[in-house]
Amino acid sequence: MTKTYQNPIAKNGDFADPFVLRHNGVYYLYSTTPYISCWSSADLLEWKLEGDAIEKDTFPGLVPFAPEVVYSNGKFYMYTSPSGFGHYVLESENPAGPFRKISDNIQHAIDGTVFIDDDGKWYFYWAGDEGIWGCEMKSPTEPGEPVLTGASMHGWTEGAFICKHNGIYHMTYTGNHYLSKGYRINGAWSTHPLRGYRDNAYNPIVIHTQGEVVGLGHSSTVMGPDLVSCYIVYHNMNEDLTRYLNIDRQLWRGNITQVLGPTRTPQPAPAVSDYSFPAGGRNELQWRILRGGRECKKDIYYSNGDDFFIISEQKFNPCFTAEFNIINQKGSEDGSCGIVLGESRARFYSLVFDIATHSMQLWYSGQGDNKLVKQSTLPAGYIFEALHCVRVECRQDGLISVFVDNRLQIQEAGIKLISARIGYFANGREIGCGFTAITEAISEEASEQAIIPVGTSFYPVFGQGEFKRNQDGSILLKEGQEAVYQILIADRMEYQFFVAGESGNDDAKAELLIDNEKLGLFTGKQGLQSYRAELSEGTRVLKVCGSGGELTIKKICFIQRENGEENQELPLPMKVGRYEKRIFGKAAWSDYTVTAAIMPELTGEEGNAGVLLRVTEPSEGGEGEDRVLGIHFFIGYSVSFTKKELVVTRHSYDSRILASRPFVLEPGRCYELRAEIRGAEISVYVDQSETPQIVVADTEPIMYGCPGVWAKDSLLAVERFGISV
Structure with missing residues (x-):
């Protein structure tokens, strides 16, 4: 029987800010605890408590935050920030300690991490309001001049980790507040260890805000026991403020980082070496x-x-x-x-x-x-x-x-x-x-054969086949070529599949097969297409087979469909504001029309009010209750009135305007706003117009999510709200 694991994998202890070191075939785990608990494992799943890694008088009255350990030339160097008061370097000849201080306070905020480049140079990174800072190190205890890396969550950003693959530096980092359900992990990449980091197009790469196992963040990455796979290690926040340990497969190709998760269903255990x-x-x-x-x-x-x-x-x-x-x-x-x-x-x-x-x-x-x-x-x-x-x-x-x-x-x-x-x-x-x-394999081969769990939106480069793989994670699929993926179905039920991409010519098309049974045809003309299939539990084979022309496939995802009424009209009226978002319906919905009779009262200079589309992973800012900081804390789209424009915006815990047009809002007037989302395209109508005010296609489409309403620095009276799926 195949061994499996299910997140969270470790609950007997507090695993805040987990860092895992692999040394001489053994894994060592360190976490934020008063005396830095150290655990050991042979397989990343079963953890044995080794004890405290520091003496009790090392940081009197303080808690050492986010300890990380680097091995170099026979010594283990620990970096930690005692209750956020700068950083200290500690040293030991044993990975389990005891570690003893070898430096004075080397300063800088919290969450220090070290990366050693191919040329042997050391780099130190830490958290900040402006984003992740970094510097070259003169020695293991001497940081150099600070540099802003460019990796930022538009506010407090922490928990950086850097690794290098095929000449590209990949960073994961976390924000904004560890107590928020919206605590999350982003990815960025650069061709330089310290400068010019650019966000992954589909950030966050790890997030879950509703139900159980929420507040996911502060990660490290470690090679698996099979030598060819890697795992991201992170914590989740519990109601009692303890944190449990989670792991998921992590892949790289070109400029992108892919996490096969976050998972909450049974997954194949990390493989061992041959x-x-x-x-x-x-x-x-x-x-x-x-x-x-x-x-x-x-x-x-x-x-x-x-x-x-x-x-x-x-x-x-x-x-x-x-x-x-x-x-x-x-x-x-x-x-x-x-x-x-x-x-x-x-x-x-x-x-x-x-x-x-x-x-x-x-x-x-x-x-x-x-x-x-x-x-x-x-x-x-x-x-x-x-x-x-x-x-x-x-x-x-x-x-x-x-x-x-x-x-x-x-x-x-x-x-x-x-x-x-x-x-x-x-x-x-x-x-x-x-x-x-x-x-008897290499990491690239293992990535192409990775088993993809339900709920993961994945880059199609991580599949088997002879096709062109692009730096941004997309693939170019020509007639006669096929991309093959192993997908893991959690339960017997109906699933919805999404494929995002675009056609290179009019006759471009690809056939989708599951276990060689036809699922549907993808043409790329809508930018995003969806398909349904009833599937039983187990590992299945998904094939995307080019059957005409050329297609660029950008993303693939499959989720469990939710049963329930497809068409809804909510009991109204309702008042929304000043900083508020409300969502309705089901997260698995994709193509639908929202028709709302609304009266915006835009009190602030940057006020927005309107409807939401395809919303998932909503949360609030600060410790999880700040609506002002958290007004953009969701993944989805908004169609909104401002004082001078009608605007379509893409949100992914930030905001990016996709399209706008001048529109003079009349105070005190009720408008009928109709927003249709089909594939990657959003069409917006105002009042009874048969001609859309805005038509815009997102080149990186959000695939599914709930409709809703929102108001930013405004008030919104909703007289009528209808959803047609």
Whole structure:
């Protein structure tokens, strides 16, 4: 039976501001608690309390906020802000502590996080009203000059985390108030570690404001046990103000970050590696010792001398991801040790840590010949005698990528292997070998095969097939091509599918199939189309098959349909304002018409009043009760009167005007406002006009949601409100 998990995954404790470190095959979790509780896990699901990570007198009378830990050169550095009074750096030789202060107050607000780039430079980031700040670090305890990164939630922004994929820096960050149900996670990207971050088009990437498991935020990201998948780790807020732990798959491609969630139904448990040593993967690595011997001390296997060669008994596919943990022990200065990637003892590649040149070298050995393929200088201050994690990704096309302590150290094309064995060697030096694992896949492949849960709006690049993948997450699908997705159906019921995109020509079309049964035809002419299907529980296969012309597919989503009356007319009249939004109907509604008789009283200079369309995830600002700060806290559209214009606006916890036209509002007059939303297009009519005042299509359409009314710095009398679905 397939193992599953369901969020929240950990409830026995307070998991506020969770940060997870992976070290030597073990996960360590730290959270905001008086003495920084530390937990450990082998699989990201079952957590064992290790105890307090700091002594009780470390921060007397204060609570250390959002602790994060970085491993470097044999030491663990913790960054935390005691009750928001600047930041301190602490150090330990053990991931579970005890950590002790090694710095004075290095200042800056809260939620400090560290990112180490491929060139070995350290960067520090923290929270602020203006958005996320950052700086280059002079040392692990010395931050440099502050820079605004550009990542912002238009108010207090916190909980940043940075990772790098294929040269792009991806940031997740949280806001605005941790007590609000609208606490959420956004994503942004940049080509520079500190500057120019741009929002993801479909922010927030994690949010849930209604029902159970709300107030989702303050995340970190960690590689899964299989070495090829990653998980975002975040908390939810409970009514008693404790916070529970949640995880979901996280994917990257081009400029975009995709979270497959937030989930609240059972999901496949994080996969383990195909082989590992010590045991923990699907199978245990078996070793053949060709030279020397070894002995185990505290989870590290040390060679008995300075001549050592060990290689796996098993052979693996040439497309793989492997992890090695290695210590370059004592020995001669001209000695070396490293990692073996080979078909046999007679033909192999090796990754050599060379002390004399302070570098990592990629060598080829075969047919009596030794050839240096590539050499890459290690960062200044690199300590060979410390434990270091080396991750190797070898693609089918022969491109090898080598990461040392999560930094890209070597990348080289043309590495052709028929099969592969992995191992360690030492010549003239002693070696320590830690956790070792291999999976016969790479991260890109794993992303394309990810199982997509119900309720997730996903970028179509994360699918299998031969089609063009674009930097913005969309795909170009031509006739004869197909995109294939694995989707997870939670319960037997009716589901609604949405596809957003556009056609490249008049005859463009694609057929949608579920388990090879026809769901419908997508033409892209409406920008957004929806389909219904009755499905049973389990994993299903969704195919989008190009059957004519060219289509750009931008987003796909599927949700559970809600049963109930399709047409509603509410008992009225009602008064709305001054800062208020009210929603009606069902969140699964997509195409409908709202007809309202309304009398706006625009008292403020920036007053807006009118109707809402496709609203989901509503909340309020501040601690969750501030209607002024939270007037834009929802995902959806508004069709509103201002003092001088009729305006259609897109909201996603911010506001962006899609279209407007001059309109002089007569005080005290009741207007009939009719708004039709079909696919990606919104048409607006005033009074009995047969010609729309505004017709606008959203190129990044919100797919579904409730209708409603709202007033911003205004009052609104609603005499009549009808919904036709």
